[in-house]
Amino acid sequence: MTYDIEDLRARTRAFIDDRVIPAEATIEAGGLDALRTVDALKKQAKAEGLWALGHPERLGGGGLPLYDFALINEIIGRSEFGQQAVGSITMQDAIMLDLHGTEQQRRDWLQPMVDGDIYPSVAMTEPEVAGSDPTRILTTARLEDGHWIINGHKWFTTGASGSAFTTVFAVTDPDASSPHRRISAIVVPKGTPGMEIVRVIKTMGSEQGDHCEMRFTDVRVPADHVLGERGAGFRIFQDRVGPGRIFHAMRWLGQAQRALELMIERAKTREAHGSPLSDKGEIRRYLAESAAEIQASRLLTLDAARRYDQDGHAGMEISLVKFYGARMLHNVIDRAIQVHGALGVSEDTPLASMYRHARYARIYDGPDEVHRMVVARGLLSGRTPWDKTVAK
Template sequence: MTHDIEVLRGKTREFIDHRVIPAEATIEAGGAAAFEAVEALKKEAKAAGLWALGHPTHLGGGGLSLYEFALLNEIIGRSEYGQQAVGSITMQDAIMLDRHGTEQQRRQWLQPMVDGAIYPSVSMTEPEVAGSDPTRIRTTARLDGEHWIVNGHKWFTTGASGAAFTTVFAVTDPDATSPHRRISAIVVPKGTPGMEIVRVIKTMGSDSGDHCEMRFTDVRVPADHVLGTRGAGFTIFQDRVGPGRIFHAMRWLGQAQRALELMVERAKTREAHGSLLADKGEIRRYIAESVAEIQASRLLTLDAARRYDQDGRASLEISLIKFYGARMLHNVIDRAIQVHGALGVSEDTPLENMYRHARYARIYDGPDEVHRMVVARKALAGETPWDKP
């Protein structure tokens, strides 16, 4: 399929800036009005041909390559609610289910998910073990006749309170020779007895309805609810989280670009000590460094997307953008707040909320330290991104 990316970028920018961003306050407030606002935006996006553009065409999506979608997602990411409005929020799970799901699983969950009728969640992280090492998870699933019996304690299961199903990663083969073959992915439908949402965890940048602590107590699901093959859970998780890290970096570009625009506008209109902020050298340094860091991160992100389109892996490039992009996001928003002064830490601009999200970015989908370790290890082994075409 041939896509006119510039046309799509223009339409997406118009939709995000003039439809989604003005609705942010309503959505943030929650309740029935928020639900109605999101549903209206989804309907508009579908009518405008902006829905699920990164999903495969055989699922009813737009079929964009990851590189092409990166050029759109930096615009979608300008709003925290952009992904929800245009249907890209389910891309990671759609890819996972499309690649590893059975025909029955795909029929039951995949198409409704792509259509935006239902939402998924994934349960991997546990409070008792380091989230950066998924081979150590303690949640178990054992076969009892024709059913899996799942027991365990999870947290930071994003979106579980509104999800139609949760993909739970659990130890099914404790005696496997490789720790990477101990885990399986098991689909647990909403409302299954024994699956309990203990609480919604309030976090920086997300006050409600987002990250859940969960307990699984003798949860019984049919044996055919395993995703992919038994013992392939680690591979499936990595298959999901790889492109997911690129999605994050794409969104961060949009957030940083929006923060830069706010910084520039403030500098051009605010006077202090006899001149506009824009005339002061320190403020110009903030702006110039922000432009440079955004563009550097942007090029790294596009390169990671291009590489992933080529080989389906891009592990070095993904680790680069994960820690560099998160730091860039923090730096740009931090400077924008500084230029706004007291206004910047108030709720009168989106910057204080963006700042809280930015801090969290250095932890989820692998902390900065792990990704720097990956890059350093590869460099020590002689692998660098500029050695590749």
């Protein structure tokens, strides 16, 4: 695909601001109108050449390297529903299947996913053990008569109620020499007997509820449904969440930038104590600090994307942007709410919803504490991320 990145950014900005953002209330309300609206937006994105820009070109995507896609995804992230509208919501799972799937798995699941015809889900987190340590999962899968028999309890399986398949991470080799070799990833199609959605967990930031608690009771799937090598589940999961953390950081930039724009507009148009808010020193500090944090996070994100494009190894850079970006997102939206006063906590602006989403950005795909630990451990062992930074 030959492209002009600035043209793509401009067209994406117009699509998100003029088409997706005006449709947010309809989508958030759910129901048939929401489904029809999303379908219409997907068709428009495809017609305008904005569909799946970060997916491989050979699969019908745009083929953008991660660095360039970061510049686009910042704009997509301006709306919580931007990813659905332009087909980037499945990128983590597409990368996982593209790297580790068999030809049959790729035909059955990967191509329809890139086309936007189906959605995936991943079952890793369990209520009985800490989600930040996937080596401790309790779900098991044993090989019997050419089939995997899966038993276990999962929760926060995002999107499972509407997914065509769930990739289940389960212990297949309990006696492996390393805890990182105990786990395998197994694809379980929708409707497989024994796979039960116990409930949809409503969380702050997801009013419609798309995080599922699931039980697997003697779930039986063919042996060839294992994804990649047996015992390689931990590495496969890291191959999924590594770039996924960069995707989150890209999207957060769009959310923060939108919050800053709302803050600026409010400061210029609202008067208090005889003058516009924009004249108050404290409000100006909010604006300046927000701009500085957004730009710092943007540069960290682009550096992580550049490193990933080079060789796929950007662990320290990804951890830096994961915890810094999540904190930045919270800070900027929090200031925007403060500048809006009571209006900011109402549903008359998107800020209240954005704030709820921002809070658990500090938890999913690894809590802040774990990512700070990764960075500190690297520093103590003599590694520094800036030593590897190179010009594009």
